Amino acid sequence: MGVVTETGMKTELGRIADMIQNVADRKTPLQNRLDYVGKVLAVAAIGFSGLIFAIGIWRNEDIKVMLLSAISVAVAAVPEGLPAVLTVTLAFGAQRMLKRHALVRKLTGIETLGSVSVICSDKTGTLTQNKMTVTHLLDLEQCTSVDAEQSLSPELQLMLLCAALCNDADLTEEDQENNGDPTEIALLQAVVDRGKSLESLRKSFPRVNELPFDSERKCMSTLHEIKHIPEHLQALSETFPDFVVGNYIGFTKGSIDSLLALSETSSSKAWQAQNTSRAAEGERVLSFAYRLWSTVPDTFNEENIVLLGLMSMIDPPRPEAKPAVATCLEAGIRPIMITGDHPLTALNIAQQLGITQGEAVLTGRELEPLSEKELQEKLNTYQVFARVSPEHKLRIVKALQGQNKIVAMTGDGVNDAPALKADIGVAMGITGTDVSKQAADMVLQDDNFATIVAAVEEGRIIYDNLRKFIKFSVAGNLGKIGVMLVSPLLGMPLALAPIQMLWLNLLTDGLLGFGLGLEKAEGQIMKRPPTPPDESSLGNGMT
Numbered sequence: 383m384g385v386v387t388e389t390g391m392k393t394e395l396g397r398i399a400d401m402i403q404n405v406a407d408r409k410t411p412l413q414n415r416l417d418y419v420g421k422v423l424a425v426a427a428i429g430f431s432g433l434i435f436a437i438g439i440w441r442n443e444d445i446k447v448m449l450l451s452a453i454s455v456a457v458a459a460v461p462e463g464l465p466a467v468l469t470v471t472l473a474f475g476a477q478r479m480l481k482r483h484a485l486v487r488k489l490t491g492i493e494t495l496g497s498v499s500v501i502c503s504d505k506t507g508t509l510t511q512n513k514m515t516v517t518h519l520l521d522l523e524q525c526t527s528v529d530a531e532q533s534l535s536p537e538l539q540l541m542l543l544c545a546a547l548c549n550d551a552d553l554t555e556e557d558q559e560n561n562g563d564p565t566e567i568a569l570l571q572a573v574v575d576r577g578k579s580l581e582s583l584r585k586s587f588p589r590v591n592e593l594p595f596d597s598e599r600k601c602m603s604t605l606h607e608i609k610h611i612p613e614h615l616q617a618l619s620e621t622f623p624d625f626v627v628g629n630y631i632g633f634t635k636g637s638i639d640s641l642l643a644l645s646e647t648s649s650s651k652a653w654q655a656q657n658t659s660r661a662a663e664g665e666r667v668l669s670f671a672y673r674l675w676s677t678v679p680d681t682f683n684e685e686n687i688v689l690l691g692l693m694s695m696i697d698p699p700r701p702e703a704k705p706a707v708a709t710c711l712e713a714g715i716r717p718i719m720i721t722g723d724h725p726l727t728a729l730n731i732a733q734q735l736g737i738t739q740g741e742a743v744l745t746g747r748e749l750e751p752l753s754e755k756e757l758q759e760k761l762n763t764y765q766v767f768a769r770v771s772p773e774h775k776l777r778i779v780k781a782l783q784g785q786n787k788i789v790a791m792t793g794d795g796v797n798d799a800p801a802l803k804a805d806i807g808v809a810m811g812i813t814g815t816d817v818s819k820q821a822a823d824m825v826l827q828d829d830n831f832a833t834i835v836a837a838v839e840e841g842r843i844i845y846d847n848l849r850k851f852i853k854f855s856v857a858g859n860l861g862k863i864g865v866m867l868v869s870p871l872l873g874m875p876l877a878l879a880p881i882q883m884l885w886l887n888l889l890t891d892g893l894l895g896f897g898l899g900l901e902k903a904e905g906q907i908m909k910r911p912p913t914p915p916d917e918s919s920l921g922n923g924m925t
Contacts (some may be wrong), residue, residue, distance in 0.1 A: 395796070428456065517695055719766045
């Protein structure tokens with residue numbers, strides 16, 4: 383049974399769909415450049431063909447011959463082979479990227495990668511290994527290693543029960559892949575390592591209701607019937623008098639800020655201090671709380687919960703992430719970390735990887751009241767954004783685009799889909815949802831930040847090859863047009879007949895151009911700044 387509160391576009395999925403629809407699609411740098419090239423060449427074609435026709439008429443040449451010659455010159459001025467070379471080059475580029483674990487969904491996005499000046503990356507799984515391991519159990523009295531032999535306080539014992547039950551993951555038998563979120567798997571592993579049977583706990587405390595995790599609430603809650611109290615938990619009834627068979631217990635897990643806002647504790651500063659002590663070590667911290675009920679509540683909620691303790695866990699950086707960040711910096715690309723984790727955890731990982739050398743972190747709560755102008759100013763200073771929501775990601779993308787930056791944004795959740803409408807949206811192939819993959823331009827098959835950098839390198843190679851083809855084609859066409867202009871001015875007949883002009887154009891613009899489109903990378907390609915988005919393909923030494 384369920385209660386319908388909203389339908390259609392008023393639901394959460396409808397709100398996300400509306401955000402996606404309201405994100406205006408920008409032309410890619412390649413489309414802008416080719417538009418410019420097309421306009422320049424069209425004007426040049428009309429000008430040269432008109433001039434040659436006028437000279438021929440002035441010299442009393444046959445009108446029919448001059449008309450055909452003018453048309454052939456107009457055709458020769460435009461590199462007809464460009465669409466074919468472009469398509470083949472992009473297709474081969476997509477094939478090479480796939481070998482490097484980057485699946486490109488939109489061909490035009492390949493060249494856009496070559497112009498990327500900012501990469502906004504999530505932390506968990508992209509910059510880190512996404513292999514969570516619980517390291518410490520904490521309450522206000524003690525902080526113990528998860529593998530320590532010392533006994534736990536009643537609060538920490540109940541916290542382990544919360545970690546086991548307020549959890550949607552499953553541990554499978556050895557040599558089989560576990561099912562569920564890596565964080566929840568780590569929590570279950572910590573419970574099992576303490577000698578607890580997950581199957582026995584779930585039978586003793588069956589789930590009767592739940593409030594799934596929500597990115598705004600930043601917590602998850604479940605309600606359980608106390609059907610049987612295992613022997614090792616019998617002592618909890620002395621500390622928690624209502625913890626008896628027949629009653630119900632609600633468990634909540636989430637960020638410390640969210641749970642403190644829902645509880646009535648007077649020790650919030652002490653809890654924050656414990657949380658900060660582990661976050662400063664680069665560990666991710668989850669908090670746990672409970673509430674006892676004598677009957678099944680009519681409306682299950684998270685009000686008046688009582689904090690039990692904290693679990694800190696570590697997700698080490700990927701070994702290849704640091705060299706990839708260094709490559710970004712050498713290539714003039716600015717890496718930015720955007721995560722929902724604690725600011726100190728995010729800062730620690732960012733410092734380890736070289737994303738930032740400072741201590742500045744901007745949180746979602748601090749970002750919320752900023753105007754667009756103020757946010758753009760903050761973006762010049764901050765490299766790390768923590769405790770942000772998907773809506774904040776979208777604001778950051780728009781602010782960076784307002785600075786004329788080409789932005790690559792990573793994401794994996796349904797709520798990330800609007801932000802993935804950036805210049806290059808990058809979805810996670812392993813942990814990403816179908817919605818995020820559909821909205822993205824590229825899917826990482828290994829969820830690895832280094833793969834994004836490899837894709838940027840391929841994008842630069844493709845752009846360089848396209849510039850070579852345009853340079854080769856335009857130079858060759860100018861030579862043919864020059865011959866056609868000079869010969870009548872010197873009193874000679876037209877150097878090339880119309881059919882000869884078209885035949886040469888077919889040979890030079892077609893077959894020879896494909897070789898240029900498939901050349902390998904030149905040296906130092908990732909040690910130069912990205913191509914400005916407003917630079918023409920005919921610029922920077924092309925004219």
